[in-house]
Amino acid sequence: MIETLAGAPGAEVEDLSASALLASIRSARSDEDAAAARQLNLAARWADLHPPESMHTAATFGDGGRYGLEHEEPIAGPGCPAVAEFCIAELGTVLGISSTAAKRLIGHALELRHRLPRLWAQVHAGAVPAWRARTVAEATIHATPSLTVEAARWVDAQVAAVAGRVGPAQLDRLVAETIKRHDLDTHDPTSDPEDGWQHVDPRHATLHSDDVHYAGTMRFEAELDIADALDLDRALAHGAETLAALGSVAPLDSRRSQALGDLARTQTALDLHTQGSTAARSEDGLPIAREVVLHAHFDASLDGLDGLETVFGPTGRMEEGQRLVLLEQVKDWCRDSRTKVTVKPVIDLTAELTAPGYDIPDRIREQVILRDRTCVFPWCTRQARACDIDHVIPYDADADTEGRPQPGPTVTSNLAPECRWHHRLKTHTAWRYDVTGPGVYEWTSPHGHRYRRDRTGTTRISGAADDAAPPARP
Template identity: 25%
Template sequence: MWQISDAELLDAATAAETRLRQAYAESVHLLSELDNRGVATKIGYSNTPALLMHTLRISRADARHRLAQANDLHPTTTPTGSVIDPVLPQTSQALARGEVGSEHVDVIRKTLADLPHLDTEQRATAEQVMLDRAAEDDPKALTRFATRVRDIVDPDGPPPTDDEPKRPERMLRRHIRRDGTLEFKGHLDLESAQLFENLLKPFEKPHPEGNDTRGYAERAGDAFADVLKMAAHSPDLPTHNGVRTEVAVTITYQELQHALDNAVLTDNTSLTARDARRLACDARIIPAVLGTDSQPLDVAVPAYTTPAHIRRALVLRDRGCSFPACDRPSNVCDSHHVLEWRKGGPTKLKNLALLCQHHHRLIHHSDWQAEMVNGRPQFIPPAYVDPSRTPRRNHIHGPLPRTA
């Protein structure tokens, strides 16, 4: 092959792909005929996929996939002997010419299956529109284009039926598990869905440290939690019976004082003492402290651990999460006591640092250490991150620019 030019090599690869598609079209046509004749049952197999698994040495999933395509691309024969026309005759011809591949066929099948209300003429038009795009687009791009097919072929959509109940534009179903975690599902109208996406996208990016092992779903879940935290910090948050939402944590005095992982309860939900101390850094809590016989020693008046005026100063100073390289904004951050309040750390600006939920948890649960130097927080990495344990600061937010 070294003797042929780059252009000739590319032409040869394109011609080989065309032959491959044509061969696949022939294979699918043969499988359609095998299935219509009932060859599998005639020779003792339960169905055609079981036969293909042995003869073609393919998986059952692959066999079913090819037969599903064959049924849409070619005529099928019912048990009574009647013949049903192919669902996608134009796609069948394009595949036989090698103009589209198996993945293109899947996209076209799914697109038309999602438009069951189209009449025969509209279906033919939609199929041809998809084939025109497939001549230029890869299957992924064709999938994106498929969302526009309905607007092109049938912009008015199906007429609503009088007896069909109207689906709510917004709906949310939620279920609290026994361990206190929440399951939910629902749907939003177009405007709310766009707002939801726009709120989540800035927070679901991987952590800038470069060692983020979370999958997309986990990052989206953390982003949703950040949005909830941002809403909780909003001054316009609605009240319930005149007060903001609050959580009552019940814990023994000894567990609160010492770094123990014993279980505590908040509304009958398990919570570790370590988590309770993290929440106490910046939450509206009602501490109910118990004695040795589980007798209440004190139920305090609810109060913000960090007063509003101090938090405002903290936001002006840190401008966001103060952990190195974190770009999370201040409205999703907690106020962290650098010297823990249980060890006498004051709730003062010189002892506080803004931390997002991810890094707040990291500071409480790992060997990272925080310290205040010249009135600003800095962080000492564990030895397995940096053997020299050189202190680090956040340089993303930076100090506010000076005004003249």
């Protein structure tokens, strides 16, 4: 196979000079920036086609309407138009991204077009890449307190003057200065007019639970008060030295990371101890500091449970966050006297469980959660345990009393987890889905795009004709 580069059609890679390679790479980047700018423009146009007045009255859900009907969704700052919320899902599935990511894309497009017009123009002139402009839009959308149109335009002028070349720290300071300059914090009881520093508090401690490394680690990010940061640094340095003195040969950064976990477990144990907890205690007398629940999947052909190697293989899965966990980590947890490890057998996922009536018993709910793991809407990653359990074919509360067969029984094959937002989407719009196998679903969008969702993820089955009209709503 002959590899070609953008900007050099048909040219073999080995025949290109260094200058030609650089020119091709630059051309590819320009094409990428132009495509991203066009995608922003198209996202804004998609929002234009779905204003709040485009919403139709939907049927009330059978449980009394607690899921609510479609409403207008403000997804950018003041002064930007709202959109009919359910249009977001169609755009997201076509792009192969989650509804949350699609909402962010539309919000950034509207924020740039309506509140940051200079930056919007620079993006479409090729002077500022779309990703950089979207970073600014994200900051102005979520500023606290909210930026007025005038305040956002001031940020726009400052950023446009430097062609969007501002880093995260500079952008935070610019937004904070904007809030102060436009007197947006005058009603903030925590603001100090004598203080020359902005009142915006940048401190945070954030666990990035979706950013899981193949080695079984997660990223924890924090912005601390200077004194707190220095204290924590000293504690981690001391913990790392202690681990080394006890024989650890791990690199310094690894030992500092482990020391941070030790601090957390120690604090948890102390909290339980000082509260007079009657919880189970470890061999050293302290309360259990950590409990990890593993759902272990056993092969029906196994005669016994003679070792974790047979049960887990090299890795296991923590249901919470869909995280992989290494076998060595499980062994470490088991060896820690302050860790309580509970291994629970998985319900037989092949069995067809049934229950009378509409309510879903815990045993069936657990089976569906373990089978599907996440919300089954295309590209949604919300954990199934945090989802509603939906009757794929709706349950008819009047069927039994009227002597008709129940069209939507409470059985495993007619149930699927859906996050609240996508549950409402399925209930009140023309989105439809069918079960084609255990844990396999085929969705059809209002515009006729079709997707298959199973335990491995989402697959696009087919698109729709360019002139396809949306189906009538139920």
